[in-house]
Amino acid sequence: MTDLTLAPNLDNPDDIYEDLLNAHDGLSPEESASLNARLILVLANHIGDREILRQAIRAARPPDP
Amino acid sequence: MHDEPLYPYSRSTDQDARNPVRHRIAIVGAGPVGLAAGIDLAMKNIPVVILDENDRVSHGSRAICFSKRTLEIADRLGLGQTLLDKGVQWNAGKVFFRDRKVYDFNLLPEAGHSRPAFINLQQYHLEHALVERIRSLQGDGLPIDLRGGGKVEAVRPGETETAIDISTPDGPYSIAADWIIACDGATSGLRDMLGLGFTGRVFEDNFLIADVTMEVEFPTERWFWFDPPFNPGQSALLHKQPDGVWRIDLQLGWNIDRKAEVEPERVRARVSQMLGADVRFELEWVSIYTFQCRRMDRFRHGRIVFAGDSAHQVSPFGARGANSGIQDVDNLCWKLAAIINGEAPESLLDSYDRERIQAADENILNSTRSTDFITPKSDMSRIFRNAVLDLSERHSFARPFVNSGRLSLPSTYDGSTLNSADLLEGGPYSSRPGAPCPDAPFNDGHLLDHLGGRFSLLAIGREAPTAANLPIIASKSDISPEMRERYLGKARSAVYLIRPDQHVAARWSFATAEDVRSALERATGKTP
Numbered sequence: 001m002t003d004l005t006l007a008p009n010l011d012n013p014d015d016i017y018e019d020l021l022n023a024h025d026g027l028s029p030e031e032s033a034s035l036n037a038r039l040i041l042v043l044a045n046h047i048g049d050r051e052i053l054r055q056a057i058r059a060a061r062p063p064d065p
Numbered sequence: 066m067h068d069e070p071l072y073p074y075s076r077s078t079d080q081d082a083r084n085p086v087r088h089r090i091a092i093v094g095a096g097p098v099g100l101a102a103g104i105d106l107a108m109k110n111i112p113v114v115i116l117d118e119n120d121r122v123s124h125g126s127r128a129i130c131f132s133k134r135t136l137e138i139a140d141r142l143g144l145g146q147t148l149l150d151k152g153v154q155w156n157a158g159k160v161f162f163r164d165r166k167v168y169d170f171n172l173l174p175e176a177g178h179s180r181p182a183f184i185n186l187q188q189y190h191l192e193h194a195l196v197e198r199i200r201s202l203q204g205d206g207l208p209i210d211l212r213g214g215g216k217v218e219a220v221r222p223g224e225t226e227t228a229i230d231i232s233t234p235d236g237p238y239s240i241a242a243d244w245i246i247a248c249d250g251a252t253s254g255l256r257d258m259l260g261l262g263f264t265g266r267v268f269e270d271n272f273l274i275a276d277v278t279m280e281v282e283f284p285t286e287r288w289f290w291f292d293p294p295f296n297p298g299q300s301a302l303l304h305k306q307p308d309g310v311w312r313i314d315l316q317l318g319w320n321i322d323r324k325a326e327v328e329p330e331r332v333r334a335r336v337s338q339m340l341g342a343d344v345r346f347e348l349e350w351v352s353i354y355t356f357q358c359r360r361m362d363r364f365r366h367g368r369i370v371f372a373g374d375s376a377h378q379v380s381p382f383g384a385r386g387a388n389s390g391i392q393d394v395d396n397l398c399w400k401l402a403a404i405i406n407g408e409a410p411e412s413l414l415d416s417y418d419r420e421r422i423q424a425a426d427e428n429i430l431n432s433t434r435s436t437d438f439i440t441p442k443s444d445m446s447r448i449f450r451n452a453v454l455d456l457s458e459r460h461s462f463a464r465p466f467v468n469s470g471r472l473s474l475p476s477t478y479d480g481s482t483l484n485s486a487d488l489l490e491g492g493p494y495s496s497r498p499g500a501p502c503p504d505a506p507f508n509d510g511h512l513l514d515h516l517g518g519r520f521s522l523l524a525i526g527r528e529a530p531t532a533a534n535l536p537i538i539a540s541k542s543d544i545s546p547e548m549r550e551r552y553l554g555k556a557r558s559a560v561y562l563i564r565p566d567q568h569v570a571a572r573w574s575f576a577t578a579e580d581v582r583s584a585l586e587r588a589t590g591k592t593p
Contacts, residue, residue, distance in 0.1 A: 037452035045462040
């Protein structure tokens with residue numbers, strides 16, 4: 001079973017960060033939330049592995065107090 | 066059809082008896098589940114009396130979608146073809162979001178099955194066919210008694226029998242029954258009389274159902290709308306039934322004036338907006354319903370057993386109500402017959418509880434997920450739902466997320482105490498012990514026509530041992546590719562022990578008579 005990659009994995013983090021922000025240019029908070037939801041669904045399908053996604057959800061959630 | 070008494074009250078000799086007459090099995094409720102249970106038991110020559118305060122088929126279409134598994138069970142009960150001839154078959158559909166169609170679908174049924182994935186048929190047609198079947202069994206002298214116009218007022222469970230008080234137009238009378246099957250629906254009187262709880266989730270929503278007849282010919286498809294202009298923020302469904310009747314389902318939300326919503330003018334206006342102003346139609350039946358997803362903690366209470374809506378309820382999305390009730394019957398009746406015939410201990414009925422609770426939980430999970438997709442319960446769930454629908458227009462990957470009801474499939478009884486260990490190396494997962502037998506072309510017909518009603522051995526590409534007088538269903542030398550795929554997998558030959566309800570009890574690469582005997586003992590609850 002593959003594990004979720006949580007170590008640095010991008011050659012060009014600044015470029016990718018910029019792409020993510022640019023995608024939201026001119027959008028209202030609601031439109032941005034919709035875009036994020038669509039983006040997550042597209043990426044989830046690309047990953048195609050429930051276990052990896054569950055690890056990703058755990059990694060993204062705020063740590064338990 | 067709804068106004069014609071099909072089993073009108075007539076005085077039974079039980080009413081003149083000095084002491085309550087004792088029956089083997091009393092079934093309370095003559096809906097699809099109770100009628101099917103009566104047929105299943107009578108065909109096994111177990112005497113049964115069905116009691117209902119009503120005397121005719123249900124009013125309005127109610128359950129309209131019957132799955133392949135229900136048709137297969139109906140085949141076993143002798144009315145599958147009748148249902149198929151009357152029902153509407155469909156595979157295609159459209160999904161709409163707001164003001165546009167987002168995609169078409171075709172369910173492309175799997176090859177090699179005798180029955181389609183499902184048919185649309187009004188519940189009253191099913192009930193009518195079941196009553197006709199009962200009449201034909203009675204003509205053959207089988208022990209089934211259908212009593213209309215008698216309301217069960219009280220039950221008094223005893224050690225080995227239950228007293229039942231019934232009120233009729235001629236006054237009250239009592240009978241006793243060794244066993245009772247409670248098929249008296251979502252508002253089960255028996256459940257209340259016994260003070261049994263019903264736990265689960267109530268959904269705060271109302272749905273308007275309208276059956277309409279139209280002059281315009283729409284395609285035989287399932288159309289589902291999310292947030293359409295004619296019903297903003299809600300959902301809508303259009304589905305074809307026999308006799309040129311269309312089912313329309315409109316979600317209305319929670320805070321509505323129920324009385325005002327069923328006013329014909331109001332309904333006509335809504336339907337007109339949906340179908341287009343130029344479409345002429347007639348309203349046949351209108352009703353508002355709410356629904357719950359819940360079940361009893363246990364379905365068996367001593368010698369009273371609950372089946373169908375009285376035991377569990379789901380949302381209508383996915384057609385899991387009536388279909389799961391028929392599967393309850395399929396699971397229950399052979400066990401009850403085996404106990405009555407002294408072939409199994411009473412504890413076999415505990416497996417009904419376990420297996421059908423497992424199925425009910427699966428149905429509740431599926432129907433809850435559909436409901437949450439159709440009516441998002443939070444801002445974020447609505448954002449995700451709409452994201453799926455937006456994406457589904459351009460990207461096929463998103464379409465499997467769209468959930469307006471998941472097709473009702475029979476449960477596999479994984480982990481059931483009736484299953485023996487899987488000893489078929491390389492055998493397909495889909496026919497593992499506990500699974501309902503998938504149909505496939507077999508010899509000159511279909512496999513399921515050879516199975517069911519009793520325990521049997523299925524021998525594929527090898528001989529099966531003679532054991533316990535079990536009938537052996539043997540493949541001829543030419544094994545269909547579907548049989549290989551669904552029953553052999555990587556194995557070259559196999560022996561299966563099949564239960565009376567067409568579920569797999571055990572399977573082997575090679576079985577001795579002792580293997581078969583021991584699996585049969587386990588499958589009838591004699592050994593753990």
